[in-house]
Amino acid sequence: MAARIPRNFRLLEELEKGEKGIGDGSCSYGLMDGDDIMMSNWNGTILGPGHTVHENRIYSLKIHCDNDYPEKPPTVHFLSRVNLPFVSQIDGKIDPMKLNVLSQWGRDSSIETVLVGIRREMATANNRKLLQPPEGSTF
Numbered sequence: 001m002a003a004r005i006p007r008n009f010r011l012l013e014e015l016e017k018g019e020k021g022i023g024d025g026s027c028s029y030g031l032m033d034g035d036d037i038m039m040s041n042w043n044g045t046i047l048g049p050g051h052t053v054h055e056n057r058i059y060s061l062k063i064h065c066d067n068d069y070p071e072k073p074p075t076v077h078f079l080s081r082v083n084l085p086f087v088s089q090i091d092g093k094i095d096p097m098k099l100n101v102l103s104q105w106g107r108d109s110s111i112e113t114v115l116v117g118i119r120r121e122m123a124t125a126n127n128r129k130l131l132q133p134p135e136g137s138t139f
Contacts, residue, residue: 004107010070011039014111027115029063040065042111044076046119052128054082057135061118063111073105076114081137083130084122092139094118 005013018029026049032041044061048054060079066072078092086098096102101109101117121127 007065007067007069008039011065015039017112026119027112029111029115032062042074044111044115046115046122049119049123049128052123053130053132054122054128057132060138061115063114065111070107070109073102073109074111074114076102076118077139079138081133081139083132084127086121090139 014029015031021028026047027045029042029044031039032043042063042065044063046059046061048057048059058080059082062077062079063074064076065074073096075096076094078087078094081092083089086095087093088095094102096105099117099121101114101121
């Protein structure tokens with residue numbers, strides 16, 4: 001059986017990766033508060049995919065990793081208003097059962113895989129042309 005990396009070590013790895021900009025440059029993430037020793041609250045940013053209604057838009061998200069992370073996925077809310085079938089139009093919360101990257105969560109998944117998965121969903125045939133709220137509006 002492989003050794004399991006403790007939650008905080010795992011989140012430290014993710015923080016380092018996010019700060020260095022390793023990975024897909026269309027998404028970024030970091031701690032909401034540098035003094036958050038539990039590393040629970042994160043900010044995320046997604047650059048809208050090209051050739052979609054999201055192109056040239058910047059979406060802000062908040063991500064919460066509870067004590068069960070990475071065994072269970074984080075909760076994710078859009079701060080920027082967006083019209084997508086997996087996002088509540090009331091508070092911007094993503095329904096994890098409607099988004100594959102969260103519903104099929106595995107211990108090897110990460111904050112980065114969530115953001116990249118959301119961006120990929122934005123570019124699908126069903127979502128790429130959905131009418132969007134005015135740019136700059138928030139939940």
